[in-house]
Amino acid sequence: MTVLIIGSGAREHTISCAYEKSPQVGKIIVAPGNDFIKYHRQKEVLTDNRCGLKDPESILDIARKYKPDIVDVAQDDALALGTVDLLTENGFRVFGATRKASRIEWDKRWSREFMRKYDIPAPGFRYFDSEKGAEEYAESLYDNEPGKLVFVKASGLCAGKGALKATNVVEAIEKIKQMKKFGEAGRVFLIEDGLRGEEFSVYAISDGNAYYIFKSAQDNKTVSNFDEGAQTGGMGAISPAIVTRNIATEVEDRLISKAIEGMDKEGAPYSGILYLGGVVVDGRPMNIEYNARWGDPECQVVLPGVETDYVDIVTAVIENRLGEVDIREDDKARVCVVGASRGYPGDYSDVKGKRIFGLEEAMNMEGVTIYGAGVAVDGTNFYANGGRLFSVVAEGADILEAKRKAYCAIAHVNIEGNNLHYRTDIGWRDVERYLKSVS
Ligand code: GLY
Numbered sequence: 001m002t003v004l005i006i007g008s009g010a011r012e013h014t015i016s017c018a019y020e021k022s023p024q025v026g027k028i029i030v031a032p033g034n035d036f037i038k039y040h041r042q043k044e045v046l047t048d049n050r051c052g053l054k055d056p057e058s059i060l061d062i063a064r065k066y067k068p069d070i071v072d073v074a075q076d077d078a079l080a081l082g083t084v085d086l087l088t089e090n091g092f093r094v095f096g097a098t099r100k101a102s103r104i105e106w107d108k109r110w111s112r113e114f115m116r117k118y119d120i121p122a123p124g125f126r127y128f129d130s131e132k133g134a135e136e137y138a139e140s141l142y143d144n145e146p147g148k149l150v151f152v153k154a155s156g157l158c159a160g161k162g163a164l165k166a167t168n169v170v171e172a173i174e175k176i177k178q179m180k181k182f183g184e185a186g187r188v189f190l191i192e193d194g195l196r197g198e199e200f201s202v203y204a205i206s207d208g209n210a211y212y213i214f215k216s217a218q219d220n221k222t223v224s225n226f227d228e229g230a231q232t233g234g235m236g237a238i239s240p241a242i243v244t245r246n247i248a249t250e251v252e253d254r255l256i257s258k259a260i261e262g263m264d265k266e267g268a269p270y271s272g273i274l275y276l277g278g279v280v281v282d283g284r285p286m287n288i289e290y291n292a293r294w295g296d297p298e299c300q301v302v303l304p305g306v307e308t309d310y311v312d313i314v315t316a317v318i319e320n321r322l323g324e325v326d327i328r329e330d331d332k333a334r335v336c337v338v339g340a341s342r343g344y345p346g347d348y349s350d351v352k353g354k355r356i357f358g359l360e361e362a363m364n365m366e367g368v369t370i371y372g373a374g375v376a377v378d379g380t381n382f383y384a385n386g387g388r389l390f391s392v393v394a395e396g397a398d399i400l401e402a403k404r405k406a407y408c409a410i411a412h413v414n415i416e417g418n419n420l421h422y423r424t425d426i427g428w429r430d431v432e433r434y435l436k437s438v439s
Contacts, residue, residue, distance in 0.1 A: 001022075001024050001025050001026060001027075001069040001070065001311065002025075002026065002027045002028070002029070002066060002067065002068045002069055003016075003019045003025055003027070003028050003029070003068055003069065003070045003071075003072065003311075004028075004029045004030075004031065004062065004063060004066055004068035004070070004071045004072070005019070005028065005029070005030045005031070005033075005071075005072045005074055006031055006051075006053070006059055006071065006072065006073045006074055006075055006078050006083060006096075007030070007033075007053070007073075007074040007075035007078070008030070008032045008033055008034050008053070008075070008373075009034070009075075009296050009373040009388070010296060010297060010300055010338075010371035010372060010373040010388070010390065010391040011074060011294055011295070011296035011297070011299040011300065011371075012030050012033065012037065012074050012075070013030070013034075013036065013037045013371040013372055013373075014294075014299050014300045014303050014304065014371050014391075014393075015072060015074055015294065015299065015303065016028050016030050016037060016045060017303075017304065017369070017371075018303050018304070018306065018310040019072075019310055019311065020041065020042060020043050020045070021309070021310065022309045022310055022311040022312075023309070024309065024311045025043065025311060026043065026044065027043065027044045027045075027046070028043065028044070028045045028046070029045075029046045029047070029048055029062070029066050029068065030045070030046075030047050030048075031047065031048045031049070031050075031051050031059065031062045032047065032048065032049035032050075032051055032052075032053070033046075033047025033048065033049065034047065034372055034373060034374065034375065034385075035047070035372065035375060035376050035377035035385075036370075036371075036372020036373075036375040036377055036382070036390065037372055038377075039372065039377055040363070048062055048065075048066075050062065053075050053077045053078045054077045054078075054081060055081075056078065056081050056082055056083040056086045056087075057086070059073075059078060059083050059086075059087070060086055060087060060090060063087055063090070063092050064090075068092070069093065070093050070094075070095060070311070070314060070315070070318070071087050071092050071093070071094045071095070071096075072094075072095045072096065072314065073087070073094060073095070073096030074096070074293055074294060075293065076102075076105060076106070076157055076291065076292065076293055077157060078096075079096055079097055079099070079102040079105070079106075079272075079292050079293060080099065080102055080105070080106035080157055080292075081099070082098070082099035083096070084096040084097060084098050084099070084102075084272075085098050085099050093315075093318050094318070095272060095314045095317060095318055096271075096272045096273075096292075096293070097270060097271065097272035097273075097274075097292040097293075098268065098271070100267070100268040101263060101268045101269065101270045101271065101272070101292065102272075102292035102293075103268065104259070104263065104270075104274075104290045104291075104292055105157070105275075105289075105290060105291040105292040105293070106156060106157050106292075107155060107156070108153060108154070108155045108156070108162075108190060108289070109127045109155045109188055109190060111289070111290055112125050112127075112190065112192075114259075114262060114263075114266070115287055117262070118258050118259070118261075118262035118265075119258065120254065120255060120258050120259060120262075120287055121254055121255070121284070121285070121286040121287060122286060122287040123192045123193040123194070123195050123286070123287075123288075124192070124193040125190045125191065125192040125193070126190065126191050127155065127188055127189065127190045127191075128176075128188070128189055128190075128191070129187060129188050129189075131176055131177060131179075134152075134176045134189070134191060135173050135176055137191060138150075138166075138169055138172040138173055138176065138191065139169055141169075141172075141191075142168060142169040142172070146168070147167055147168065148167070148193075148194070149165070149166075149167055149193075149194025149195075149196060150165075150166050150167075150172060150191055150192060150193060150194050151163045151164065151165055151166075151190075151191075151192045151194055152164045152166060152172060152175035152176055152178075152179065152189060152190070152191055153189060153190045153191075153192055154179055154182040154185045154186035154189050155185070155186075155187075155188040155189055155190060156182065156184060156185025156186065156187075156188075157185055158182050158185050158186070159233060160221070160231070160232070160233045160234065161231045161232070161233070161345065162182055162185065162186070163231070163289075164178060164231075165194065172191070176189070176191075195279045195281050195286055195288065196281065197279040197280045197281040197282075197286075198218075198242050198279065198280050198429065199218060199219070199277065199278065199279045199280075199288065200216050200217070200218050200241045200242050200243050200278050200279070200280065200285075201216065201217045201218065201219055201237075201241070201275060201276065201277055201278070201295050201298045202214075202216050202217075202243065202251055202255075202256070202275075202276045202278060203217075203273055203274070203275055203276075203294060203295070203298070203302060204256045204260070204273070204274045204276070205272070205273055205274075205313060205317060205322065205327075206260050206270050206271060206272070206274055206317070206322065207271050207316065207317045207318075207319075207320045207321065207322040207323075208260070208263075208264060208269030208270055208271045208320065209260075209264070209269070209320065209322075209323075210321075210322040210323035211256065211257070211260055211274075211322070212313075212322065212325075212327045213248075213251070213252060213256060214302050214303075214305075214306065214329065215239050215240045215302055215305055215329055216239065216240050216241040216242070216243035216248070217237050217238065217239040217240070217241050217295070217298035217301050217302050218237060218238050218239075218241035218242065218298075218429075218430075219234045219236075219237050219277075219295060219297065219298055220234065220235050220236045220237065220423060220425075220426055221234055221235070222235070223235060223340075223344065223345060223421075223423075224423065225423050225424060225425040226425060230345050230346070231345070232340070232344065232345045232387075232388070233296060233345075233387075233388055234295070234296055234297045234298075234338060234388075235297075235337075235338045235340070235422070235423045235426070236297060236335070236336050236337045236338050236422075236423055236426030236427075237295075237297040237298045237300065237301045237335075237336045237426070238301060238333070238334065238335050238336070238399065238402075238403075238426060238427045238430055239298070239301035239302050239305065239333065239334050240333065241430070242280060242429070242430075242433075243285075246283075247280060247283075247284075247285050250284060250285050251276065251278065251285050254285070255276050255278065255285060255287055256274065256276060259274060259276075259290060260274065271317055271318075271320075272292060272293070272317070273292070273293050273294050274290060274291075274292070275290065275291035275292070275293060275294065275295050275298075276289075276290060277289040277290070277291065277295075297336045297338055297391050300334075300336045300371050300391045300393045301334035301335065301336045301393060302334075304334065304369070304393065304395070305329045305330045305332060305334065305395075306327070306328075306329055307328040307329060307330055308325065308326065308327045308328050312325055313325055313327060332395045332396065332397065332402070333395070333396055333397070333398050333399045333401070333402040333430075334393055334394065334395045334396075334402055335393070335394055335396075335399065335402040335403045335405075335406040335426055335427050336391045336392065336393045336406065336426070337391070337392045337406050337407065337410050337422050337423065337426050338388050338389075338390070338391050338392075338422060338423075339388075339389045339390045339391075339392065339410060339413060339420055339421075339422050340387055340388050340389055340420075340421045340422065341374070341384050341386065341387055341389060341415070341419060341420075341421065342415075342418070342419040342420065342421045343421075344387035344388065344421065345387060348387055351384045351415065351417075351419045352384055352385060352386075353376075353383055353384065353385075354383065354384045354415050354416040354417060354419055355381060355382070355383060355415070355416045356375060356382040356383060356384055356389065356390075356413065356414075356415050356416075356420075357413065357414050357415070357416070358412035358413040358414060359375070359382050359390065359413055360380065361412040362392060362409040362410065362412045362413055363409075365394075365405065365408065365409050365412075366405075367394055367395050367396065367402075367405050368392065368393070368394045368405055368406070368409040369392075369393045369394075370390050370391070370392055370393075370409075371390065371391040371393065372389075372390050373386060373388045373389060373390060373391070374386020374387060374388060374389045374390075375389055375390055384415055384419065389420075392406055392409050392410045392413075393406065394406035394408075394409060398434060399427055399430045399431055399434050400431060400434060400435075402427070403426070403427045403431060406426070407424070410422055
């Protein structure tokens with residue numbers, strides 16, 4: 001089989017490895033992809049950057065060129081712009097949510113109204129299309145409740161950076177004004193009640209009817225340790241996360257099955273990966289957001305643990321018979337530490353083109369895998385070519401082992417001029433919990 005994966009980051013690298021493990025797959029194309037995806041592969045893996053993720057017609061051209069047996073549309077812009085619909089209409093077998101189904105991610109106002117309609121636990125919100133109305137609302141909020149946590153959130157897609165936190169009226173008004181920088185995505189925006197608690201991510205795969213929920217994960221979204229600093233696309237992840245058996249039952253009953261049933265009732269059956277970004281408030285899970293794809297970097301710690309042939313799972317989704325597949329996962333823990341250019345998510349332009357040292361050593365360590373994002377490859381030399389550069393993922397029997405291996409591995413890596421940045425606290429909560437549980 002030939003598989004075409006649409007996307008360009010470490011998530012798509014991870015997805016390509018899941019397909020590579022399948023004995024049914026001979027060739028993989030990742031479009032646009034990145035250099036590192038092709039490095040040291042067991043099977044034929046190509047990238048083709050002659051397409052744009054916001055240009056479904058260009059993706060159709062790529063599909064026509066390679067004639068894949070399966071197309072996996074993994075990236076949010078491509079999903080939002082109807083790539084799945086276009087490819088399906090043109091006779092391809094496609095895995096991913098349709099434009100209508102992926103609205104659960106690309107229209108956050110609609111998504112919150114959907115949650116309200118189907119009684120899915122989620123924060124209170126109001127939406128606005130003018131600064132004036134929003135500012136008046138913020139003033140009244142803080143008159144009633146000084147110190148309140150709120151999120152000002154663009155309704156459209158903003159590469160994971162569209163939710164801005166405020167805890168006083170000055171900050172809230174500043175964040176409202178920042179919505180402009182998101183252009184059309186920030187034209188309509190929400191002011192949501194902030195939920196205080198520990199966050200988690202859960203992924204369900206669904207054919208619109210049957211679904212399976214994978215092991216939980218936790219993303220670390222801010223640039224600095226202890227959740228400080230600016231929002232990023234994700235600086236690290238662990239799996240499994242805080243989701244205990246009781247929380248998992250509630251997640252399934254109140255947040256996943258209701259969403260899948262609701263989407264069906266809305267005439268948008270949900271086929272693909274449904275990503276729940278959740279938070280545990282007073283021991284109970286609530287929704288922060290739904291997305292229509294694997295998360296990055298959570299995919300890097302969840303998908304490698306899936307033991308069932310991924311082609312069998314994806315094919316069953318495409319053929320609406322997911323209920324027939326016995327999905328198995330291993331019981332390992334995984335930790336992902338993202339290596340970024342110093343300066344990210346701000347200006348990191350002076351890091352571009354600098355040599356990255358030590359990746360090869362890190363990737364040769366037992367139980368360690370490196371997934372590439374912004375790494376340019378020239379022969380056996382690697383160069384920084386982006387903000388988030390690579391994900392170091394380590395597996396272990398428990399969180400302690402996985403964390404130790406991940407940090408041993410990334411300790412081998414550096415960038416010319418001391419330009420590598422990574423968080424050093426990924427997994428700290430789980431280590432604390434683990435140590436308490438064994439003491
Ligand atoms: N991990 C955050 C995201 O993929 O949106």
